[in-house]
Amino acid sequence: MDILVLGGGGREHALCWKLRQSERTGRLVCAPGNAGIAAVAECVDLDITDVAAVTAFVRANTIGLVVVGPEGPLVAGVVDALRGLGIPAFGPTAAAAQLEGSKGFTKDLCRAAGIPTAGYRRFKSAASAHHYVAVHPLPVVVKADGLAGGKGVTVAETNEEGLAALADIDGPVVIEQCLSGPEASLFVLTDGKTISIWPSAQDHKRAFDDDTGPNTGGMGVVSPSPRLTDALRDQAIETIIKPTLKALAEAGTPYTGVLYAGLMLTPQGPQLIEYNCRFGDPEAQALMLRLDGDLVEILLACAEGRLHEAAASWSAETAVTVVYAAMGYPGAPITGTVIDEVEAAEALGVQVFHAGTRRNAAGKLVAAGGRVLAISALGHDVGEARSLAYAAIRKIRWHGGFYRRDIGRV
Ligand code: AMP
Ligand code: GLY
DSSP states (O other): OEEEEEEOSHHHHHHHHHHHTSTTOOSEEEEEOOTTGGGTSEEOOOOTTOHHHHHHHHHHTTEEEEEEOSHHHHHHTHHHHHHHTTOOEESOOTTTTHHHHOHHHHHHHHHHHTOOBOOEEEESSHHHHHHHHHHOOSSEEEEESSOOTTOOEEEESSHHHHHHHHHTOOSOEEEEEOOOSOEEEEEEEESSSOEEEOOOBEEOOEEEGGGEEEEOSOSEEEESOSSOOHHHHHHHIIIIIHHHHHHHHHTTOOOOEEEEEEEEEETTEEEEEEEESSOOTTHHHHHHHHBOSOHHHHHHHHHTTOGGGOOOOBOSSEEEEEEEEETTTTSSOOOOOBEEOHHHHHTTTOEEEESSEEEOTTSOEEEOSSEEEEEEEEESSHHHHHHHHHHHHTTOEETTEEOOSOTTTO
């Protein structure tokens, strides 16, 4: 079967790496891909949020399955259009992707269904939220309602900071109460009928060690999450995931694909922080390392509404992924710097997934984005996986990058 993957980050490299291992995979195409993906798939230049461009490509080729990596094409309606053509596509429709596309939509759904989440108010504009933020008890959480590429959230310790965050938002906003507790990420696959529970993960969102510095898309991951016990996971499935899927099904917009719940583990039990309608990045890198099943069969079964037929099994080992980012990230990253000795890292038995990489004119690997590499290792426990991931990352010769030294330790 010929497969098209949309996206070009570390998540998509991990997906392509796993799809390539399936005997069912014929031609594997990735748009736009990156220098690492080019080793396992054919990279094509395509505007993946342009629904017409994606459907034209799929029609002109013999694509039997489309796997959507990032949220942009989902919210734009790529899955709706492909289904209209009878092409199996992994991911939710635009209506169901509102779970990530609009924080206000999700908060309203949670309120109506009694799903545990922080108290909130929606405002049509930043200006109309001004007074509310100025007098809100602290800390106050200020969020842009729409997609913001992981940068639309501020947890403000002062009302002035909250107002400054508000001033940066163009469009509707959601103001929330601040929850506290450890965070965990929970992943489930669903075809609208069957729910398949995937391993959990713990992200490290701040740029620097000891959870300091600005928020990023994620600087490293441990899977499974050391905090989400089976009992807490089951509680989150019953009180958060199932009522959400029920509400969407009752609204006539059933959810299909992977649902990624960001949870806060509070003394009152798990509460929903946010939903994403895709795999996490770098969570997918850790998950793919632990997956023993056939990813083509699983994603195709999910897209075709027969998820109950596809068995996923998981390595009991722990995965640790450490992100190697370009200096300047999450602000303006310095790109174009040369990266050497990736092979020496891989020789230790880790997977080095590429995110923002390309080859320069001389064929050298160079940084081409904020997050650049995701070094992913398995071990019998988190300590062993950490040791291996860090031993490998130290083999890489790159002067333009930085990474956190404490992934899996905090
Ligand atoms: P998000 O982009 O929604 O994942 O938010 C980014 C981060 O902001 C989360 O991982 C949390 O650490 C934090 N956050 C979001 N909402 C809240 C909240 N209501 N209370 C406390 N922290 C929050
Ligand atoms: N690592 C966080 C995310 O993918 O949203």
